[in-house]
Amino acid sequence: MILDLPRFLSNARPVWDELEKYLDELENSPDLQWDLAQTERFYRLYQHASAHLAEVRHLTAERELGRYLENLVARAYARIYVRAGSKRRFAFWHWFTVQFPGAVRAHSRALALSIGITLLGCLFGAAAVQFDKTAKTAIMPFGHGQQTPSERVKKEMDDRGKHLSGKQARFSGQLITNNTRVSFFALGLGMTFGLGTLIVLFYNGVILGSIVLDYVVDGQTMFLLGWLLPHGSIEIPAILLAGQAGLVLGHAMIGWGNREPRRLRLRRVMPDLMTLAGGIALMMIWAGIIESFMSQYHEPVLPYSVKIAFGTLELLALIVFLVRSGRDEGAV
Amino acid sequence: MKALFNESVLSLRTPEGMEFTLPLAGPVSRLIALWVDLLGVGLITSLINRLIDFIAVFSADIAGALQVLVFFAVSLLYGILCEWLWQGQTVGKRVLGIRVMDRDGLPMTAAQIVVRNLLRPVDMLPIFYLVGGATALFSRYGQRIGDMAANTVVVRSVEVAVPDIRQLFAGKFNSLLEHPHLAARLRQRVAPAVAGIALDALLRRETLDPEARVRVFAELAAKLRPLVEFPAEAVEGLSDEHFVRNAIEIVYRGGK
Structure with a gap:
């Protein structure tokens, strides 16, 4: 089965754009604190992007898009599962x-x-x-x-x-x-x-x-x-x-x-x-x-x-x- | 250059069960990054030494002590501070587009940054990073001794944009779409792998040499043409590349 790529892209693109916005914000200011709603939204976007990656990987051999999504998921994963103590201030x-x-x-x-x-x-x-x-x-x-x-x-x-x-x-x-x-x-x-x-x-x-x-x-x-x-x-x-x-x-x-x-x-x-x-x-x-x-x-x-x-x-x-x-x- | 016995990518699995890969940095890019960093350390040291020269007017002894300490401190702290502030990157790594990160794909902790940089003298043994270089060349994930101790890997930071599929098909007449039943049959018969490769080729066609471009699309057209026989007027005058583009538009956009 082959994905209807243009339709898939037009549906998924807003999710990726929003996730990228969150990630840019987080990577540019590592001490940033989000409220619960923002954190939940960020995690939800990460889950969506992960699902999209699974979809793209199994339905087509589209490497360029797969690489983009792997990169996006990897960046979000690194922010979500960051180790405790990574940001602790030095006293x-x-x-x-x-x-x-x-x-x-x-x-x-x-x-x-x-x-x-x-x-x-x-x-x-x-x-x-x-x-x-x-x-x-x-x-x-x-x-x-x-x-x-x-x-x-x-x-x-x-x-x-x-x-x-x-x-x-x-x-x-x-x-x-x-x-x-x-x-x-x-x-x-x-x-x-x-x-x-x-x-x-x-x-x-x-x-x-x-x-x-x-x-x-x-x-x-x-x-x-x-x-x-x-x-x-x-x-x-x-x-x-x-x-x-x-x-x-x-x-x-x-x-x-x-x-x-x-x-x-x-x-x-x-x-x-x-x-x-x-x-x-x-x-x-x-x-x-x-x-x-x-x-x-x-x-x-x-x-x-x-x-x-x-x-x-x-x-x-x-x-x-x-x-x-x-x-x-x-x-x- | 690919390392001798190690992987080219680091495969990771998230707790949600999603697998993804990170491309590992090769030894050549790491070596060039190291040279750039050594140059940076030399530059910073000589700039600070210029300032210290003013102190020598008052006390040559203190100026001498500061020069000794500054060189040691800069060479030790340069890597630690850069990797802490720039999330795994030094100037050299930024230039080469590579980054250090935790072996599990996470940002490094302060302890990891300090330990991998403290172990540099062991990697530098006996001269010119021979121990570190050999270890990186033979270890599975291209890790030098300091990376092994700190559980870190050096990856390539890839900036990948979403491929612009719509732009690829926008505003172009597709003669194959004049035959919807054949188009549907093509869509049904094409193998996903072939479709994927063809789409990839279309997205990258501007980067190919003219000769390679002709050859690649000839091969792809030879795979696609036999799947469905379109009437002569639909394919007349179509180059291989044009045929592949039209066929792939059908595959990925359906009959729309």
Whole structure:
């Protein structure tokens, strides 16, 4: 059977025109609110257009018209079945104090694994430096392996922070961008079923463990704490959170204990991944500023006790924030 | 260019049971869109850096820091903000007429936009988007790693107008309509698929090369002519294209 196309078009065209008008209005102003009658009318038009598409598809091979109707139905469908939360306004304070710590707590097992793998790396790095003196140059970054901690401490104390004079802000910017990039990379590697994230975490642990042991054995524990704590108390947890996010992604990819299709599993963890990434970026900004303007200044410019106290307070505040914040507002 | 092993369309089914398809964007258009976007990021960064140069008069250090941060922020936020504000499009995607959307045919949520853009560095591995490009080429819906994580696809935004059937037949004498009983028989005998193809050809005839146009309508006329034998005076002097037009008018408009 073949449709009487001109008659069909003259009957259906007003419906399509009206639906297009509604869609243009909606697409041009996404925050638009319709009253009930308008919403019902829009849905009715969508149903009519869907019926027309079915009619055209089964009664003729008219491809041009079919394409037009598919396009129209697809546009209307996208507006009718839009996901909840797509248009929610962003409230920074609520996000920062409730959603972010809530997302960290919601995936506490992934965080525990992230910490565990990093600690394992630390042990490996420490053991490598302890038992193989040549490992130091291979493992340690930024020339740390080329000198003893005592030599570096002496150099830093003589320099009194002059090497960064007039360059702190730029150095801070480089630290922020580099650390954030590495963190997001660790997160993204969750797509390798978490394996890439585990490697990044372990490698970071190896570097950290080797440096810590090197300074402790050389009797430079105070310098180490004064150097690392002010920025490290935020930067290292940020990397651990990036690892947590990567492992959450990896778990969604693998799907242990979850029979849902992978795309549904990924869909479920996506809001938390976004939240964690935002929190990590903020932590890295803070850590970059502190590293450039505080960590790089040592005694006699800044007493170790002040730096250690500051770093310890930061760490405690961060722990309290992540454990407690937002609990009263229904976050996990 | 069509991707190696993936579909060219995304088929979807609405809760009302209606099926429709969305044409997927090919790798070449996505690559060109990416180049346009990279150009855009470079342009925005250099414009902001011009402004930052004024700050360098007061503090070269702060100006240096801002330049480092601006480049990072623009390259990270460009895709996120554009896709959020323009509903799945960046400048490059607008130019190429493509759009990112949810794998279920819905607009993307903020989380989807952020996640697909955050995973860009993984797609860029080891150089020149090799990982992302290879994944897109071999995945079913042409998704790069970021698209897979975010459940998104890149589709072509098609602007299709309703075909103007009335204009096609308006004001033209149809000699076949002089024989209503034969016209009714033609209407009865023609296969819907052939009628559809013929109508399609008539609607697109201006886009065909002259030689192709003659060939296409000759083939269509050869399919339609044997269905009903019209008297010689009704078809005398009618070109193949004219015959097809008259026959299709009968098919789609009945005897009116």
